[in-house]
Amino acid sequence: MKRVGSALLLLLLLPMAPVLAAARGNAHSAATAAAAQRGRTFAETHCAQCHAITANGTSPNPEAPPWDDVANREGLTAQTFATFLADAHNYPAAMDFRVERRVIGDIAAYMLTLRRQNYKPTR
Numbered sequence: 001m002k003r004v005g006s007a008l009l010l011l012l013l014l015p016m017a018p019v020l021a022a023a024r025g026n027a028h029s030a031a032t033a034a035a036a037q038r039g040r041t042f043a044e045t046h047c048a049q050c051h052a053i054t055a056n057g058t059s060p061n062p063e064a065p066p067w068d069d070v071a072n073r074e075g076l077t078a079q080t081f082a083t084f085l086a087d088a089h090n091y092p093a094a095m096d097f098r099v100e101r102r103v104i105g106d107i108a109a110y111m112l113t114l115r116r117q118n119y120k121p122t123r
């Protein structure tokens with residue numbers, strides 16, 4: 001009787017699995033969207049004086065690549081980009097600053113929103 005009971009419970013819960021997974025997915029994408037929004041705000045004050053930080057922009061500083069180009073480089077992920085940002089030693093000399101750890105994930109989340117299929121970086 002006990003076995004039947006737990007089998008029955010499983011049968012009742014099984015159809016809920018996709019619903020639960022979707023709920024988790026939504027919570028995740030909402031968190032990512034919020035992070036991307038914070039990242040954009042940060043970039044507007046700290047990066048946009050040199051870089052074009054939105055799609056199809058022209059960088060105020062011609063030496064600074066538009067973020068379109070950075071975001072669409074082959075192999076870029078939130079992880080590789082965050083690693084770059086975490087290590088100021090990698091930065092070009094013009095970028096003489098550090099990015100605080102707590103905003104790194106936000107900028108990376110924003111950067112990924114600029115990724116598009118079939119976009120070919122010009123540099």
Ligand code: HEC
Pocket residue numbers: 043046047048049050051061063064065070084085092093094095099107
């Ligand atoms: C004072 C101008 C300036 C500011 C401000 C600035 N950058 Fe840059 N950045 C540059 C220049 C110039 C380059 C390209 C240098 C080169 O290619 O040698 C660059 C390159 C980059 C690159 C590409 C590096 C690579 O691997 O080619 C990334 C990513 C980047 N910047 C991110 C940022 C972020 C994030 C911020 C804001 C937190 C920021 N930059 C603020 C001037 C700036």
